[in-house]
Amino acid sequence: MIKQLYPLPDVGLRKQKTKSGIYLYKRGKCYRDENKKVKRTNDTLIGKLDEETGFLIPNKNYFVIFDKPMPKTHKLSNEYSTGYVSCYMNIFRQLGISDILLNIFGDEAELISHLAGYMVPEGNVMEGFKDWAQDHRIPERFQKNSQRLSEFFEGIMPVDIEEFKNKWSNSKCFNSAFYAYDVTSISSYSENIDELELGYNRDKELLRQINLSVLLDRNVHLPLLYDWYSGSLNDKTYLPYAIEMMQDTIDKKISLVMDQGFHRSETFKDLERRGIEFLTLLPSNLKTYDDLIDKCNAIGFKHVDRLSNPQKRAKTLDITLQGLKLKAHVIKDQDLFNQQLVSFYNDLDRKEQELKLLQKTKKLVRPGLTALFNVTQSKDLDLAYEPNNEAIDLAISRLGFIVLITNHPSLDAETALHVYRKKGLIEKAFDNLKNGLDFSRLRVHSGDRVEGKLFIGFIALILRMHMIHCLSSHELTKNIGLKRSIKELKKINTYKGKLRSTTAPLTKMQKNILTALNITL
Structure with a gap:
């Protein structure tokens, strides 16, 4: 968006509050169709609300709709923020995600990494990505608007996602004896996603939903698998199907720690038959x-x-x-x-x-x-x-x-209690997904786009949980928190000179954050 402020236009506006701010839409016109039903044309995004002044930060639609002259564009500064981008790209290399994405998606692997990096501080509303990408000097070919990104999500093939799951879940990152498994729900107002149905909603919302299951390694605090399915399906009923996919995907032995909500004799017998060890709470x-x-x-x-x-x-x-x-x-x-x-x-x-x-x-x-x-x-x-x-x-x-x-x-009571207490990490994962990454709503309008966006969200969840675990585990950064850490990383600037680029000197806090994340710039 063009970083200049304009008074709010005196027309019908719709506000959409997101984690990254409040977006303003010009309401569409009402009309009657051939059946005499009142309908409205699509609302049009015209910019973002500057919450300090109450003015509008417009996008190009504003100038087209209201016939306003476009402001002059300014040349890009030679000094720009590189710290956070360098950080998440480095983490993806450390975890082996960069290589996995490159082998599967080729040139698009870098865009996937940047989208996941964007979601961690900004949430899953894509309207702001293009401006964010420009501000952080992401290569121009990746500076896509929300419409182009929707098309990109739709183009991510399920077979490629399955290949990523296979390679990621069998990577050297994971070494737990027990993996935590649980399910949450994500709601949507969309009318065009077949899997959206009424079901048990964990957030007590009377909305149609999908169910999202996650398998998490309690030792490294990272999710290794996810799956989504119809919101009306019972979690206990779906579990055998989910386990079938886990066993086909993961080459190593699976042992599960589960919430008491999965307590059912038939489930336990099925796990026993498959040779899967489990631990759960008796209701x-x-x-x-x-x-x-x-x-x-x-x-x-x-x-x-x-x-x-x-x-x-x-x-x-x-x-x-x-x-x-x-x-x-x-x-x-x-x-x-x-x-x-x-x-x-x-x-x-x-x-x-x-x-x-x-x-x-x-x-x-x-x-x-x-x-x-x-x-x-x-x-x-x-x-x-x-x-x-x-x-x-x-x-x-x-x-x-x-x-x-x-x-x-051979699982004794002491170990069993320790393993079960660590199951709480999956609740933190869902909290990071819904509140940290703003996935309490799908914010897509077709099933094909759900697949792609959830995939990017899963990679963002890996990044977010890795950063939180590293920062909270290190003595120098345990009290800083993720939000403040990213803010400090964004202050790390690079100057692009005629002969070479130079990174500005680091503050003590920035050095501590990079040390905790095991990153050298």
Whole structure:
């Protein structure tokens, strides 16, 4: 966009708020079609809102639509920002992604890298890419507007994406014994994507969606595979199909750590049949969960059951679930017990207050109030109650536990707990995808473009998670954060002289960031 400010035109405007700013569209005209239905022509992007002044930063459409003279273009400065671009291109080389992309996509590999690099700080709205590319001196052949980029996404072939997945997931980057697997949903307003359907929406939105699954290496904090499918399909139902693709793609042995949402006997049997070891959390609403805790409490937790954290103790029991032999690690966590006990008594007090009110108003007692109280109520709705101390003691005895189940023959409780706790990385991956990269919406309008854009988004997710992991793990940069780090990297300028190009001296913070990322400029 041309970096000059203009007053907002006095016409109907639509604002689209994105991670990279607020874009303004001139609304299309209304008309009636042959069936007398009111329709509107497409809205036209005319620029971006400068949020400090409230003025417009126009694009070329503004000058064409409102018949305004184009401002004179300025010559490019000999000094320009190179730090961030050099950084992400270097990271892609380190991870082997550059070579994989080059072998599959040829000359277009560099554009894919720049698009992924753009998404990390700017999100997945492509209207700003061309100006961003100009500002960062990306080669002119890659300085595409949003329409050309949509065509580029559409041209990325599924067979090429599958080849990338195969080479990336089998690269030397990955070495975990267990991989974390989970699913999220991405919503869209589009009417032209067949896979968009209503289903279980993790963000509680009443919109049609696709489901996106990710497989993540917990050791290196990097995603190695992804897949997307119809939003109406149940995750448990789709899992066997997803595993079939994983086994066809990944050459090494797969072991999975999964959320309790995948708990199903048929799923576990299918994993066992395929020779896949798994670890998952036993849902606390199952009778098996209560039975295991009661059994361990009856035996008693001893000194010998302690884990490395003195607040935790564990017992391992052999169990049979629908004919499948598993191990159950029953872990008692004193810190968790203390937290849950406070919540338990708060809930108990609320229920007693509700009973007192029902006693006064003579209204019918709901079933949820009788589990921890002995309640009698006459035909006239006269109410008497008292605490059920036996039930209360039993409920308290079941607080502070987590139960992990696995078919791994030699996985001890300490290791199982460590592995499962690392599963939280996949939640961070989804947060990075939806909030960091602005993929809470698809922002495409055809199925062919979804495939290509999700592919670029996956590479951007790799870049983002790698940078976050490196920065947060290094003593010099653990408190800086990704946003500030990229801001500092963008300040690194290069001067293009007549004979050679020279990079400006680096600040201490810039040096620390580059050290954490293992980059030398």
